[in-house]
Amino acid sequence: MIARVLPLTQTRAIKGLFDYILPQELADQVAVGSLLRVPFAGRVVQAVVAELTPSSELPDERLATVAAVLPARLPADLVKLAQWIGDEYCSTAARALNVMLPPGATRGLTEKLVLTAVLTDAGQSALTDGTRLTEGQRAVLTDLAASGPVPASQLGTATLRRLEGRGLVQLEHTVSSRRPDRHAVSSISKAAPKLTVEQQAALVPILDAFAVLANASMMGTEAVSTPERAAATFLLHGVTGSGKTEVYLQAAAAALEAGLGVIILVPEIGLTPQALARFEARFGDVVAVLHSGMSEGKRHDEWLRLARGEARVCVGPRSAIFAPMDEIGLIVVDEEHESSYKHEGDPRYDARTVAERRAADHGAVLLYGSATPRPESVHSAARLRLDQRVDGGALPSVEILDMRGLHNPLHPQTWLALADCRRDGGKAIVLLNRRGWSNFLSCGSCGRVWMCPNCEVTLVLHRTGGHVACHHCGHREPVPGKCPDCGSVSVARHGAGTERLEHELVTALATPEFPVFRLDADASGLDARASILERFHAASAGVLVGTQMIAKGHDFADVGLGVVVDADQTMRFPDFRAEERTFSLVTQLAGRTGRGGHGRVLVQTMEPLARPIQLAAQHDSDGFLNGELQRRRALAYPPFATLIRVVCSSEDDDGAYAATTALRQLIEPPGGRVLGPAPLFMLRGKHRSQLVVKTAERTAAIAAVRSAVDVIAGTKPHRGVSISVDVDPQ
Numbered sequence: 001m002i003a004r005v006l007p008l009t010q011t012r013a014i015k016g017l018f019d020y021i022l023p024q025e026l027a028d029q030v031a032v033g034s035l036l037r038v039p040f041a042g043r044v045v046q047a048v049v050a051e052l053t054p055s056s057e058l059p060d061e062r063l064a065t066v067a068a069v070l071p072a073r074l075p076a077d078l079v080k081l082a083q084w085i086g087d088e089y090c091s092t093a094a095r096a097l098n099v100m101l102p103p104g105a106t107r108g109l110t111e112k113l114v115l116t117a118v119l120t121d122a123g124q125s126a127l128t129d130g131t132r133l134t135e136g137q138r139a140v141l142t143d144l145a146a147s148g149p150v151p152a153s154q155l156g157t158a159t160l161r162r163l164e165g166r167g168l169v170q171l172e173h174t175v176s177s178r179r180p181d182r183h184a185v186s187s188i189s190k191a192a193p194k195l196t197v198e199q200q201a202a203l204v205p206i207l208d209a210f211a212v213l214a215n216a217s218m219m220g221t222e223a224v225s226t227p228e229r230a231a232a233t234f235l236l237h238g239v240t241g242s243g244k245t246e247v248y249l250q251a252a253a254a255a256l257e258a259g260l261g262v263i264i265l266v267p268e269i270g271l272t273p274q275a276l277a278r279f280e281a282r283f284g285d286v287v288a289v290l291h292s293g294m295s296e297g298k299r300h301d302e303w304l305r306l307a308r309g310e311a312r313v314c315v316g317p318r319s320a321i322f323a324p325m326d327e328i329g330l331i332v333v334d335e336e337h338e339s340s341y342k343h344e345g346d347p348r349y350d351a352r353t354v355a356e357r358r359a360a361d362h363g364a365v366l367l368y369g370s371a372t373p374r375p376e377s378v379h380s381a382a383r384l385r386l387d388q389r390v391d392g393g394a395l396p397s398v399e400i401l402d403m404r405g406l407h408n409p410l411h412p413q414t415w416l417a418l419a420d421c422r423r424d425g426g427k428a429i430v431l432l433n434r435r436g437w438s439n440f441l442s443c444g445s446c447g448r449v450w451m452c453p454n455c456e457v458t459l460v461l462h463r464t465g466g467h468v469a470c471h472h473c474g475h476r477e478p479v480p481g482k483c484p485d486c487g488s489v490s491v492a493r494h495g496a497g498t499e500r501l502e503h504e505l506v507t508a509l510a511t512p513e514f515p516v517f518r519l520d521a522d523a524s525g526l527d528a529r530a531s532i533l534e535r536f537h538a539a540s541a542g543v544l545v546g547t548q549m550i551a552k553g554h555d556f557a558d559v560g561l562g563v564v565v566d567a568d569q570t571m572r573f574p575d576f577r578a579e580e581r582t583f584s585l586v587t588q589l590a591g592r593t594g595r596g597g598h599g600r601v602l603v604q605t606m607e608p609l610a611r612p613i614q615l616a617a618q619h620d621s622d623g624f625l626n627g628e629l630q631r632r633r634a635l636a637y638p639p640f641a642t643l644i645r646v647v648c649s650s651e652d653d654d655g656a657y658a659a660t661t662a663l664r665q666l667i668e669p670p671g672g673r674v675l676g677p678a679p680l681f682m683l684r685g686k687h688r689s690q691l692v693v694k695t696a697e698r699t700a701a702i703a704a705v706r707s708a709v710d711v712i713a714g715t716k717p718h719r720g721v722s723i724s725v726d727v728d729p730q
Ligand SMILES: [Zn+2]
Pocket: 443, 444, 445, 446, 447, 448, 483, 484, 485, 486, 487, 488
């Protein structure tokens, strides 16, 4: 037998399948997806089996033999998916396999076996038939009789060995499944509530799609085994609080009933435990969780529960799209507008696009959900609407505050509203998407601006930490007392970040009854963040200041006032998605304000007439989306075209630019054009330069970029330049 494998090497130049002789004695342990050790280029590497064939095109004497079979095995459909991702994102199948292999598999992590004591029949009778037992032995037997099998380490191994010798106890190794903590929340009901009319109307087409699926599989038609596309793609476009999760839950219940598996993607599981808790409450043990905050052992065991079919629902962030499941019936992408669905490492996959592919492979229903969907999904999916909040409350009133000519970070109206909030014992959220104390420092005499030595960006003052820091590379230095260029001690601070805002609010407003909390990436670790959110949740009144982290999926029923400070900030990026981000930020905050009908949102802006701000204030998402789709069609942006970004970076000044120029000459995208080379600001000590390919012919353009990169990468004049390709950049 011949195993055709994908070696797990990081080298871009190694592509395609390599044949190895699979000895007969190993053959029955190996299937497509098995992890092997094979000799490769003078060393032994791990590899994943992509195909098994009776013979190779190469003569036997040119083939090496498989060295060993490792315990891990990836489902065959994921091996195919990895090959597709390697092509689609100009990466390699090996790099894609690295993000989908079972956690810890490459270093041989397996299940944890625990020595367990079990009471035998003789042991049971020994308790009552007068068998001579020491006090300790009797205690152990009584324990086992009361509680069933117990890990030996809890009872004392010496005593157990003696009891085993007398046949009263049996010691055996059993698999101990490491399970993540459950999110038991008593307030969450296990039973499905009655749906609103809108929810019901949204659920019907989804259930119809399952019915079609189920019929097709009963009739054994080819449509299910080799589908060309998802059975159906839906977009659940619902205002915040309209009960989207309940629609997911009931759709998932229908999939499970049809014997099909379910994947639920959420943007950031550590910060949104509520969604997970609701799935666990409804479906119990068949729910598995996969996310990077869990220990490797727990992830490994959850992965196995899914692979064996013991768990049939997987909830997790973007990487959960690789859950090892067969017969997937439903994939949900919650908060589908979130940029965290895009993976920043190589391969730069987008979990939403991979979800489309996986849904197509399985003939599954794909369900996106958002209050502020992407124009891409509005364009491609069947839209289901939820326009009413479940509690019947109205959306909050949104007021635009013109900040032109003002110097305080907060508008006078904002101060008044916050004072009212304190007087009424209410809660407020203040959102400013900028960490630290002030944006940048400059010398009052010579004008020097403090810059990062590694990146062409200004250093941000963090007063509590006593340093200025770069938000790109992490470089830090002490707060300057005087200017190193001219010696002046007049150092001016410009702009306001969350730290300064917190300080101003504490100074002006905070009391023991009205505390001020801050949440941003300076709160390190998920636990620190979760605890800030919990304290704000538990407080009866107060203010939460933070970056957009605070507008992501949190559910504070009692926040009556929301403030967006510097709403234009997201619009200042030169990016075709800038308006979409601004609209989404204001709408998401409004959605989290004033549940129950008495909400007020203040939007501070230097551009009070800007389209996304005006439309968000009117809660007009249709108006925004229609305008946005028209604009993108006219300018040939996604979803009407594909963008591919190529970034070259190098230590030296002109290496990056030269490589980009060379690529520019090689890439001739069909149905599109190449923009650039354009220099980028220096990052982490690297000079950078980029090209952007804009094309209507996605597959052919990706292939054109891939072959150009293959030609340039590693050739002599461009050695030392690293090239990264980003298909569908964010
Ligand atoms: Zn100076």
